[in-house]
Amino acid sequence: MEVRARAPGKIILAGEHAVVHGSTAVAAAIDLYTYVSVRFPTPSDNDDAIKIHLKDLALELSWPVGKIAEVLPELGSNAASSPRSSSLESSKAIASLIEDQNIPEANIGITSGISAFLWLYTSIHGNKPAKIVVTSELPLGSGLGSSAAFCVALSAALLALSDSGKLDFSHQGWQMFGDTELELVNKWAFEGEKIIHGKPSGIDNTVSTYGNMIKFRCGELTRIKTNMPLKMLITNTKVGRNTKALVASVSERTLRHSTTMASVFNAVDSISNELAAIIQSPVSDDLAITEKEEKIGELMEMNQGLLQCMGVGHSSIETVIRTTVKYKLSTKLTGAGGGGCVLTLLPTLLSGTVVDKVTAELESSGFHCLIAGIGGRGMEISFSGFS
Numbered sequence: 001m002e003v004r005a006r007a008p009g010k011i012i013l014a015g016e017h018a019v020v021h022g023s024t025a026v027a028a029a030i031d032l033y034t035y036v037s038v039r040f041p042t043p044s045d046n047d048d049a050i051k052i053h054l055k056d057l058a059l060e061l062s063w064p065v066g067k068i069a070e071v072l073p074e075l076g077s078n079a080a081s082s083p084r085s086s087s088l089e090s091s092k093a094i095a096s097l098i099e100d101q102n103i104p105e106a107n108i109g110i111t112s113g114i115s116a117f118l119w120l121y122t123s124i125h126g127n128k129p130a131k132i133v134v135t136s137e138l139p140l141g142s143g144l145g146s147s148a149a150f151c152v153a154l155s156a157a158l159l160a161l162s163d164s165g166k167l168d169f170s171h172q173g174w175q176m177f178g179d180t181e182l183e184l185v186n187k188w189a190f191e192g193e194k195i196i197h198g199k200p201s202g203i204d205n206t207v208s209t210y211g212n213m214i215k216f217r218c219g220e221l222t223r224i225k226t227n228m229p230l231k232m233l234i235t236n237t238k239v240g241r242n243t244k245a246l247v248a249s250v251s252e253r254t255l256r257h258s259t260t261m262a263s264v265f266n267a268v269d270s271i272s273n274e275l276a277a278i279i280q281s282p283v284s285d286d287l288a289i290t291e292k293e294e295k296i297g298e299l300m301e302m303n304q305g306l307l308q309c310m311g312v313g314h315s316s317i318e319t320v321i322r323t324t325v326k327y328k329l330s331t332k333l334t335g336a337g338g339g340g341c342v343l344t345l346l347p348t349l350l351s352g353t354v355v356d357k358v359t360a361e362l363e364s365s366g367f368h369c370l371i372a373g374i375g376g377r378g379m380e381i382s383f384s385g386f387s
């Protein structure tokens with residue numbers, strides 16, 4: 001049997017980092033996806049290994065099922081319906097399984113993703129042989145939630161092949177899970193994110209699972225309904241960074257300056273709530289849209305200032321801000337910061353010529369610009385098209 005799942009990346013419009021400390025954040029799915037295919041070999045394939053092929057990185061890893069059973073203490077088939085965290089013992093065993101693979105130094109960042117894979121796979125399917133293929137349209141480690149999209153797509157594909165997946169196998173094309181299954185996917189993906197991020201808020205896996213635009217606080221999501229056309233230019237500074245390290249650095253600053261940081265997080269909470277209220281309020285005409293866009297731009301700038309206070313800025317982000325401000329456009333980082341991707345609000349009445357000019361100027365600084373669809377579909381599953 002074989003299945004393919006896809007899960008979207010995301011942008012955070014307001015509230016990254018502060019959301020880890022209990023503030024509200026606003027996020028939206030984008031139409032760039034990570035795809036995960038899972039196939040169990042037939043007995044005639046005579047294949048006794050768990051294999052993962054990361055196509056974009058041209059990396060193929062393989063573990064004999066006997067080796068997995070030997071080192072992993074918590075092999076859990078029939079555990080699919082109760083997501084759990086990796087124990088210290090399992091984490092050590094997984095680290096030893098990865099060490100044996102001699103991953104090239106250039107791809108060493110992928111280790112946490114592979115750890116998450118081994119935890120999710122073995123928790124849901126034990127040491128059953130399988131071939132997993134992963135591709136992604138998302139840049140990895142750039143703030144667009146590739147880690148969550150990977151964990152969500154992986155969890156979805158694995159659960160679809162477990163007893164917990166109550167799906168129509170004859171359905172052609174992409175189909176959605178029901179609410180109970182979506183909740184389970186989200187919980188497993190959160191366990192994967194914990195392995196990659198250390199202390200995730202859960203916003204990335206939640207928006208990747210459910211799609212749309214959401215307000216998120218302390219594990220609770222509220223769907224944002226809007227008829228406002230929001231357009232963002234996403235600039236990838238191509239400066240590599242690591243969410244786990246940045247989240248940890250904000251927590252350290254919070255320990256050093258707890259009262260002050262509480263005020264910063266409080267201010268971010270207000271920004272996110274105001275932003276969500278503006279986006280949700282009905283739009284009547286162009287004038288109303290322009291007024292709203294001005295307010296959203298201002299809130300983005302305020303949020304950027306507070307992210308700076310948290311210590312997650314970067315000179316490349318400053319360069320994007322300096323460039324876009326010349327065109328009177330508002331910009332903030334998205335995701336963990338420290339480089340990565342930056343959002344610039346493109347007002348509805350902004351001419352295409354200005355968009356072209358600002359894009360050309362940003363790209364001449366070595367950045368990569370893109371405009372993605374915002375607020376689209378969450379994770380989906382398909383039983384055709386396995387390659």
Ligand SMILES: Nc1ncnc2c1ncn2[C@@H]1O[C@H](COP(=O)(O)OP(=O)(O)O)[C@@H](O)[C@H]1O
Nearest residue numbers: 109110113140141142143144145146147150243
């Ligand atoms: N397609 C993928 N295959 C394997 N691992 C992945 C994949 N996408 C993301 N990851 C893991 O997630 C890490 C990046 O996550 P993170 O630092 O949170 O940045 P972001 O989520 O913004 O892309 C990668 O270094 C890797 O460990």
Ligand SMILES: C[C@@](O)(CCOP(=O)(O)O)CC(=O)O
Nearest residue numbers: 016017143145200201335336
């Ligand atoms: C910084 C944070 O708010 C978002 C991280 O997003 P990303 O991994 O940089 O795409 C962390 C989190 O909410 O778990």
Ligand SMILES: [Mg+2]
Nearest residue numbers: 145147148243
């Ligand atoms: Mg991430």
